[in-house]
Amino acid sequence: MANQPLYKKIYQELKKQIFTGELKEDEQLPTELELSEMYNVSRITSKRAVVELENEGLIYRVRGKGSFVKRRETEQVSTNQETILFIMPFAQNEGFGNYAEGILESFKETPFRLQMQPHEWLTSGNDYTLKQDYAGIIYYPINTQISLDFLYKCQVQEIPVVILDKSIEKIEYDSVVADNHEGGKMSAEYFLDQEIEDVLFISVNRFSDVSSVRDRYLGYLTAMYENEKNPIQLMPKEGDELESFFKTVFEEVNQLTQENKNVGLVVENDVIAIRLMTYLKQQGMEVPKQVGIIGFDNIQAANLMDPPLTTVAQNFYEMGHLAGELLKNQIVNTKNDYSEHVVPVELIERQSAKYQ
The missing domain is CATH 1.10.10.10 (Winged helix-like DNA-binding domain superfamily/Winged helix DNA-binding domain)
Known part of the structure; x- marks a missing residue:
């Protein structure tokens, strides 16, 4: 910057x-x-x-x-109070357009308008005027530490907020999340139903930082223990570069395939899954003949891969719409019972995880 x-x-x-x-x-x-x-x-x-x-x-x-x-001036505050702020992690990010469509639909018959800003916008001194400038905020967290600081400041100022995609413990705001637990569970079960013995969970984010990844892992664990299989989770060591971590994954998978075992990888999201698939293919591994891969998010690039990536789809539009409805309720009602609202997910079956 x-x-x-x-x-x-x-x-x-x-x-x-x-x-x-x-x-x-x-x-x-x-x-x-x-x-x-x-x-x-x-x-x-x-x-x-x-x-x-x-x-x-x-x-x-x-x-x-x-x-x-x-x-x-009172008139200025009144006008600004008709603006809803949607804070995203980055200025450009696939999927956030669908969130925004859902939010806009929820405010369709109201005087409210939507303003979208990247998270870095908050670091430019704008977070001191939120109470005066906005009726409420829909907030997509980056990580737990940064989110705690920001959300606590909002609580102190009594700003209506709905948290999108993640839940932050000890913060009394509504949150809207995908059913990450079920997504992790159905991904592992997809491999287990094909009688794949070794199903690994691959993540680059610490579970303490990203609750959505933690919940996907817990879903994976549920499937593994229910089927009496040993879970294997791989995560980079402190300071590891991504390529170094991918090498570790390759070595682990390669050892298992040399024992004539098929391997399934449940990966924390599509971006990591696509990069890992590309790396493994460069090392000579066949996908899905030797190793199957399932991602999470159903980004556009997932369907363009060779082979196309099996993934878990979130309903971004529905999540945005629900977040907007919850925020409207907070704005109108000063007393609220806050809770986590879970939106179902869907496994999109393609070729990257189907053994033949």
Whole structure:
């Protein structure tokens, strides 16, 4: 990420002080000269930061006296309160369009409009104005630590939030998740029904960081123990590069195939499954003749692979729609009983996991 312009740093710090109440309404800001000395920048830079605040309507200037914090207008807050914020992990990410379609459908007959932002947008000083700017938030977490910090801040400010795709323990908000447990279970059972003896679970994310992957693994374990099979789980060691981890997977699978065993791999998601399949084929392994692979998410690329990837599909549209309905309920009702809402998944059978 490019370095942030110096004027932007000053602007965001002053904006933060305004919205947290450190700088109160009608209180005078430091002068351009004082700001230039405080931040060790030119007066041109400090002036640009002040102009940005003025253009945004956060301050006003009095000739010969300086700049002051502007009183917030009730009409402005009322308009902003008709905006729903959807926070995604990245600016471009397949599947999020379907989430957004579902969210938009749920707000179709309301005055609310949807704004979408990547997670990095929160790190630019925007998280201090959420209460004033948005009626509610649909939030797709990155990992547990970052999510805890953000969601706790939302709870303190009493901002309506629905968490999408993952559940965060000890956070009292509704969450909408796919049935990851059932997805992991049906993936393992697909191999076991073909009398595959060795079914491995492959993940690159720590279970403590990503609850969805943890639940898929628990579903895999359920199937293995119900069928009296020994579970085998492979995960990178601390500091391992992905290719180094794939080499470990190859060596494990290769050893099993040399014992005349067929092997099935239940992989945490399609992206990792596709990259792993490509690596194993480069090492001379035949998919699915020697090793079968099942992913999770049903991304577009899954059907374009050779062989096409068997995967577990989530209903992104339904998850987005349900998240929107739950958020509407939070906005209208101040007292809510929060819970996890589980949406069914479907195994999409293709050629990467079917032994012939």
